[in-house]
Amino acid sequence: MNKLQDLRAQLLNFVDGLKESPDTLHTFADKGKIVCNSLTLSFEYQYTANVILTDFSGDSDKVMLVLLAWYQQHQQDKCFPTNFEFEADILANDKVDLSIKLELTERVIVSKNSAGQIESITHPPEPMLDIETFAWPSELFINGVANEWKL
Numbered sequence: 001m002n003k004l005q006d007l008r009a010q011l012l013n014f015v016d017g018l019k020e021s022p023d024t025l026h027t028f029a030d031k032g033k034i035v036c037n038s039l040t041l042s043f044e045y046q047y048t049a050n051v052i053l054t055d056f057s058g059d060s061d062k063v064m065l066v067l068l069a070w071y072q073q074h075q076q077d078k079c080f081p082t083n084f085e086f087e088a089d090i091l092a093n094d095k096v097d098l099s100i101k102l103e104l105t106e107r108v109i110v111s112k113n114s115a116g117q118i119e120s121i122t123h124p125p126e127p128m129l130d131i132e133t134f135a136w137p138s139e140l141f142i143n144g145v146a147n148e149w150k151l
Helices: 002-015 059-072
Strands: 025-036 043-056 085-092 096-112 120-121 139-142 145-148
Touching: 002 043, 002 059, 002 096, 025 059, 043 059, 059 096
Parallel strands: none
Antiparallel strands: 025 043, 043 096, 085 096, 096 120, 139 145
């Protein structure tokens, strides 16, 4: 699960105090499943990433900002709107145990050669949403009534 490893590296690099104490950052893949069809061996990981910071005394806003920036780059299909779940256990005035959960998917492409043998297993990059050409809705329907939508 490449994304979970990449997310961990991002947090270690950009959240103050984590690089010096990497053992306080824990990452887990919860509720994982494999989604595939019967036509190919390619598949998709779908899981809830659970990021846990223990005895954290830094700025929780910065943690959320780093997660949000990473998520918008690596999971664009799920980031409109972006929803993270979190739980916090306040340990003292300056320390907290923080658990943050976010939904992730990773595609795995399995290619075969002409003899039918597996030739490669790759993780393609995420499709990038071009915000300039994205078709934003012009109307919002509430209880069956169209309302003008302005951004």
